[in-house]
Amino acid sequence: MAGLISIFASILFSNPQKQKLNLEEKFFFNVVGYPDIKKLLSKSIVSKEPIHILLTGPPSSSKTVFLLEMLDSLEDTYYVDAVGASGPGLMQHLFRNDTKYLLIDEIDKMKKSDQAVLLNVMETGILSETKLKNKTSQKKMKLWIFATSNDVERLSGPLRSRFMELHLDEYILEEFIEIARRLLKKQYQLDTAISEKIGYSVWNKMKSKDIRDVIKIAKLVKTSSDVDWLIEVQNKYRKKNSRMT
Ligand SMILES: Nc1ncnc2c1ncn2[C@@H]1O[C@H](COP(=O)(O)OP(=O)(O)OP(=O)(O)O)[C@@H](O)[C@H]1O
Ligand SMILES: [Mg+2]
Incomplete structure (x- = not known):
């Protein structure tokens, strides 16, 4: 609850122009258009249970801007540009911090083995890592994942099925x-x-x-x-x- 209050407070006081806007316009102030996607994402952000959303679409369709707006508006976020990001680095961050919103840009560029790391936590809320000598560390967490992808075909079937997919079409x-x-x-x-x-x-x-x-x-x-x-x-x-x- 305290987290939600601080989300609203930070949005409200960060920019006076935002004050008269509804929730979705505040979260996604710099995205032009897509009122229904903004509404759906806003509902997901404040939902009681984690939900995972994948934005797909052609270049320059504002997928990254959506993530950056969330990074700007929300607390307890972690943004990963999957190009060059490492699975162990992500795991380490998730183990050490109370991340609520994981924002993964270009998730299809993540190594297959790193994509696999996400499967369990998305399904069960249990973050699990097997270390040397088969020792396993576990952490229970409520994690929302918002990701983008140009090419969903590069995602494994099981990972893709854990996301609600929203495709942004080319602009008219x-x-x-x-x-x-x-x-x-x-x-x-x-x-x-x-x-x-x-x-x-x-x-x-x-x-x-x-x-x-x-x-x-x-x-x-x-x-x-x-x-x-x-x-x-x-x-x-x-x-x-x-x-x-
Ligand atoms: N609906 C929009 N509202 C505001 N800015 C937009 C919108 N669509 C595109 N842009 C602008 O276009 C540029 C590219 O947007 P963005 O980086 O989000 O694209 P993308 O969908 O992530 O593309 P890519 O697949 O190449 O990564 C940004 O500078 C962004 O500001
Ligand atoms: Mg992008």
Whole structure:
């Protein structure tokens, strides 16, 4: 209970703009759109019993941003970028700390043996590790796991079945422009007209649906004609067939 109260308190007092928002908007303040996913994740965060959620989807669909927002808003979290993370390091952290929310980015990149470590704790709440001379350490814990993955096929069947899977689809044009508008205003103080121009130009002229392309351009523009020029140069020097259409 004390944990929950501190979650609400930390969210409430961290940013005055957040105060009038509902719970899911507070947890995921920097994610544009996905109201239903925000609601489902918020319910999971405050649920009495652990639940494990896997966000899947194409690059730049905000999977990592969702995890980082949780890292920012919640206490007792541990964030793991599975690229390069080690299973023993994760186990050591879980044994030594009272982690409640484990956030694993790109879980499919985790070694198979490390993925296996998670199976038991997800199912039974018992963290178990066999050490030298077959000595086993155990710890009972309530652990919620929120993970992301581009390629769910790389996960073992048993691990995948322990997650509730939510697939984020590629953005449609309206969503893409809305994200460009909101993101560029907030992060780069660009006005609506120029943000929209970047969004439409990336989508229509670069044939890219990747918000990261919008951000790259936003970092370099000052005027509307800068946008045209940057798109032109990028198109000129782009390797053929490097974009989805
Ligand atoms: N819905 C969104 N709201 C806010 N920012 C977004 C949204 N979608 C994408 N972005 C922006 O796009 C960039 C990429 O997002 P993110 O890193 O979350 O993608 P990802 O789904 O984790 O991609 P990858 O599979 O390549 O890791 C970030 O800078 C993020 O701010
Ligand atoms: Mg990511």
